[in-house]
Amino acid sequence: MTVKTVVTGLGVASPNGLGTADFWAATRSGKSGIGRITRFDPAGYPARLAGEIPGFAAEQYLPSRLLPQTDRMTRLALVAADWALEDAGVRPGELPEFDMGVVTASSSGGFEFGQGELQALWSKGSQYVSAYQSFAWFYAVNSGQISIRNGMKGPSSVVVSDQAGGLDAVAQARRQIRRGTGLVVSGAVDASICPWGWVAQLAGDRLSTSDEPTQAYLPFDSAARGHVPGEGGAILILESEQVARERGARIYGEIAGYGATMDPRPGSGAEPGLRRAIELALRDAGAEPGEVDVVFADAAAVPELDRAEADALRAVFGPRGVPVTAPKTMTGRLYSGAAPLDLATAVLSMAAGLIPPTVNVDPAPGYDLDLVVDRRTADIRTALVLARGAGGFNSALVVRAA
Amino acid sequence: MDTRQFTITDLKRILLEGAGADEAVDLDGDILDLAFDELGYESLALLETTGRIEREYGISLDDDTLLDGATPRSIIAAVNSRLSVAADAA
Known part of the structure; x- marks a missing residue:
């Protein structure tokens, strides 16, 4: 085991x-x-x-x-x-x-x-x-x-x-x-x-x-x-x-699944690697897309990167198929610190039963995302955290309530 | 003639500026003959400290000043020896 x-x-x-x-x-x-x-x-x-x-x-x-x-x-x-x-x-x-x-x-x-x-x-x-x-x-x-x-x-x-x-x-x-x-x-x-x-x-x-x-x-x-x-x-x-x-510790959640991919060569026209990273993480966790209660997005705010992330999320979860949030709109992008902070936020969200908001954003309709712009009460058992790095890095991590 | 003397007070000031002090060590106690590792300073702290002494006093210390077992007394003696050489040459 x-x-x-x-x-x-x-x-x-x-x-x-x-x-x-x-x-x-x-x-x-x-x-x-x-x-x-x-x-x-x-x-x-x-x-x-x-x-x-x-x-x-x-x-x-x-x-x-x-x-x-x-x-x-x-x-x-x-x-x-x-x-x-x-x-x-x-x-x-x-x-x-x-x-x-x-x-x-x-x-x-x-x-x-x-x-x-x-x-x-x-x-x-x-x-x-x-x-x-x-x-x-x-x-x-x-x-x-x-x-x-x-x-x-x-x-x-x-x-x-x-x-x-x-x-x-x-x-x-x-x-x-x-x-x-x-x-x-x-x-x-x-x-x-x-x-x-x-x-x-x-x-x-x-x-x-x-x-x-x-x-x-x-x-x-x-x-x-x-x-x-x-x-x-x-x-x-x-x-x-x-x-x-x-030792009787308090358990915030389980690191249940992880996937990482590299993007294809720039200009190749091939699909970016984020969708595969999400699918690998879900498979590693033994979770179906429908079990995911919230996604903490990478949220690049560069139009083509937002498009790629929205495409990947729609491909896995369907149009508006899962609540998506980016609390990093309140902090800026923290580079390597961002995803661990999102992971912490995910387990705090589970404990509190609410999804924190993506602030200041008026969602572009074309992305077809269920973007959480006002905080939302939710029973969260499974969360997905996404992070991309310049140079073609895509990583996805599934965290489950204990 | 340059009559500057390097004292334990000077050494403690430079140690604190360059490397801080271990919470478990009282630098105002009797530290002259304690090895620097017993005082909570690793080799880089010693390197930083002697670098600061060299630039402040315009001297150059031998590499073996920093050998294992160096103590505040041995460093102070090495610095004063260099200062007197510099003074004699002046």
């Missing part, structure tokens, strides 16, 4: 709420965290809005040893991991160190830290570059720092596949649990709202240039014009169901 992987702890750092309680209170009521950038002066840039996390003072949560060696994304990830472990009722010091692993995703690494050190290099010279630049910028640094802080020496790694990585990391964590690791800290936090990170994101040509927070990020709307980037994400505690039940 295959080992079941369950979610037992949540740690959330989101532009519309720091901590799970604040995040869920905001999300269920449609409160957005998108605004004009404050972390640097965006006046000279074509895109000027972001989902920033306000009021995060790392020194309130982390020891001074960690501050000189961590980027903002790592500080957020370490604190979210602390919260997730506390939420799960896990004290890592009491567990076998090789029975706990860490698998996170990363999209950009520690850009803000790296920018500072590059500025020091160019303006003052190599002697002024921090020794911690050797790892503070690195994709794997969140996994590494969470592992060190909590004494977790089991299988640990990072997955890098842009936004899809958030689900790919959870799937990799599930593999490690099936292979016998009792607990894996997973999910992802990204944060690169600094000039260097910003120009890198601008180069992707998918950012909204609107200055109006309610009109900037409009997936599945005929006025879709690109996305607003955000920072944050969620860290999740995953355990084998048996371990979780034996």
Whole structure:
């Protein structure tokens, strides 16, 4: 019998709420965290809005040893991991160190830290570059720092596949649990709202240039014009169901199915890979399309990508065949942090019996989606989370109520 | 002549700036002869600390200053030795 992987702890750092309680209170009521950038002066840039996390003072949560060696994304990830472990009722010091692993995703690494050190290099010279630049910028640094802080020496790694990585990391964590690791800290936090990170994101040509927070990020709307980037994400505690039940843990839900595909070569005219990813995830979960109670969409807000996602959803579920929502309209796209946050939102939605809204969007009729624009009461047993990454990554994950 | 002396107070300031302090360690206690790993500093913290000393004092420390077992006393002695060489040369 295959080992079941369950979610037992949540740690959330989101532009519309720091901590799970604040995040869920905001999300269920449609409160957005998108605004004009404050972390640097965006006046000279074509895109000027972001989902920033306000009021995060790392020194309130982390020891001074960690501050000189961590980027903002790592500080957020370490604190979210602390919260997730506390939420799960896990004290890592009491567990076998090789029975706990860490698998996170990363999209950009520690850009803000790296920018500072590059500025020091160019303006003052190599002697002024921090020794911690050797790892503070690195994709794997969140996994590494969470592992060190909590004494977790089991299988640990990072997955890098842009936004899809958030689900790919959870799937990799599930593999490690099936292979016998009792607990894996997973999910992802990204944060690169600094000039260097910003120009890198601008180069992707998918950012909204609107200055109006309610009109900037409009997936599945005929006025879709690109996305607003955000920072944050969620860290999740995953355990084998048996371990979780034996210790009497609260179980938020089961990671029941996963599928990942690559898009065909650009210009080939072949169908994008998202539909197959959804079908693979449903098959892996042993679920029929009709069992899915809600879809958390990737919601690119780039017209051809919205079209591809709507086509895939109609092909699997039929026209308006399943409620679809994109709470990330309240946070901006969080890159690798987005899908773990959607996964957290999915299990919170199950517990609350409601689907949080997609805000500000007037659904374009041509997509034929049942887009949830006002929050909706619903009995949710099975949810599907979708995430696509630039470069052709498609991932789908099915989560079931415990 | 340059008569600067490098003291434990200077070292503690630079340690705190570059690498912070372990919550379980009292840097104001008697730390002169404790190895840096006992004080909660790994090799990168030591590298960062000596880099900061070198640029602030305009000296260059030997690589073996950072060998295993280095203590605040051994670093302070190495820095003051370099400072006196620099002063003699001036």
